[in-house]
Structures are given as structure tokens and as C-alpha cells.
Amino acid sequence: GAVVSQHPSRVICKSGTSVKIECRSLDFQATTMFWYRQFPKQSLMLMATSNEGSKATYEQGVEKDKFLINHASLTLSTLTVTSAHPEDSSFYICSAIKTGVGYNEQFFGPGTRLTVL
Amino acid sequence: LAKTTQPISMDSYEGQEVNITCSHNNIATNDYITWYQQFPSQGPRFIIQGYKTKVTNEVASLFIPADRKSSTLSLPRVSLSDTAVYYCLVGSGTYKYIFGTGTRLKVLA
Numbered sequence: 001g002a003v004v005s006q007h008p009s010r011v012i013c014k015s016g017t018s019v020k021i022e023c024r025s026l027d028f029q030a031t032t033m034f035w036y037r038q039f040p041k042q043s044l045m046l047m048a049t050s051n052e053g054s055k056a057t058y059e060q061g062v063e064k065d066k067f068l069i070n071h072a073s074l075t076l077s078t079l080t081v082t083s084a085h086p087e088d089s090s091f092y093i094c095s096a097i098k099t100g101v102g103y104n105e106q107f108f109g110p111g112t113r114l115t116v117l
Numbered sequence: 118l119a120k121t122t123q124p125i126s127m128d129s130y131e132g133q134e135v136n137i138t139c140s141h142n143n144i145a146t147n148d149y150i151t152w153y154q155q156f157p158s159q160g161p162r163f164i165i166q167g168y169k170t171k172v173t174n175e176v177a178s179l180f181i182p183a184d185r186k187s188s189t190l191s192l193p194r195v196s197l198s199d200t201a202v203y204y205c206l207v208g209s210g211t212y213k214y215i216f217g218t219g220t221r222l223k224v225l226a
Contacts, residue, residue: 034213044204093160093161104209108161
């Protein structure tokens, strides 16, 4: 199957700093990528839809100025958590849509564990 | 977006067949049903996808009745390594998935 990578796999930062997480589709081009957040023992929560060449679409309740998304190429989307605070500590997962003739498949990245001290 | 409902948790023993049912009463005509598996601190992994009737691959089977308002993931002869959370997702086109609670499967020796 297709491969989606995330970098870094885990990051620890101080409160007030900004953290950038990269999501790459390694062997296919993805016009659309999604960003999810997952707290311990909970399900994935969709944060935003990242569209190549256009602004991201955020889900209700997600602050677009806090979670900056840039989808500058067909293989890379980045999520920047600005002025991170301890409550932003979570597992962030991206996914990418691989489009084929008559089908779409969604592949998930391995996730990034963010810990804000 | 179709909402899905699954049992919160299930226990099984090694070697048994496990069936996890998901209900999706407001599934749309164009929606496909996809099941993912997630281990702790990992991203979800695709298991199987179907539209209607029965689909089988090397790891699972998916049964979808004619009204498509539910689906059942069948895992034959589970092992300890199948302990994970299983998500049933419904969607199409842009695949903007809304994750439900998932089913936490625990396989016992």
C-alpha cells in the first residue's frame, strides 16, 4: 500500500513555543490531506482538511490561528501548533488521499506525539 | 456525514472468530464502508473496504446486508497481536471521515 510519513515522531517543547509537524505522501501525490488529534483512550478527532494550493478547512471548534496548516506541494502538508500549551499535548495524525481511476483510498501517517511542558 | 455506532469493547480468546458489528443508519448511496485497525501510538491501518454484500481479503471479511445500514467485520482465528481498536468508517469522495468510538478488542490467551 501507499506510504505516508510524519516528522517528527515525537516532540517535547516548552510552553509558548511553536512546533511544526510534517506529513508526506512518499509514493503518491495527494491533493487532499487531513489532520487529526487523538487524546489518550479516545478516538481520532478531525481537525482540518488540507488542500494543496488553497486554504485549509477547519472543523468547528478548531482555532485556525493556533493550528496553521500549509499544503504547499502535492506531497507535503505541515501543521504548526503556535504558542503551544500543555493542553495541546496530544497525538497528531495526518492522512492523505490517493486518487485512482474510480477509487479513492485514505492512508494514515504513523502519528506525532506532542508533549508541551 | 454518516454516523457510526459500534460496541465499545470486546474480549475474545486466541483462535476464535471475532465479529464486530457497526451500525450506520444514515449511510448515503455513494458511501463506502471501511474498517481500520489502530494499535497504541500508531496511525490507523486499513483492513478492508466494501460497498455491499461480502468482501474478503487475506486478513478479514466484511459482510454488508442489502439495506447497508450495518456491516460486520469478521476476523478469523484471532491471535494476541490482533488486540487493537477497530474503527468502522463511512464515507465517499473526499473521504472526510468522522471517527466514532471504535471497538477495543482484547484477545486473551
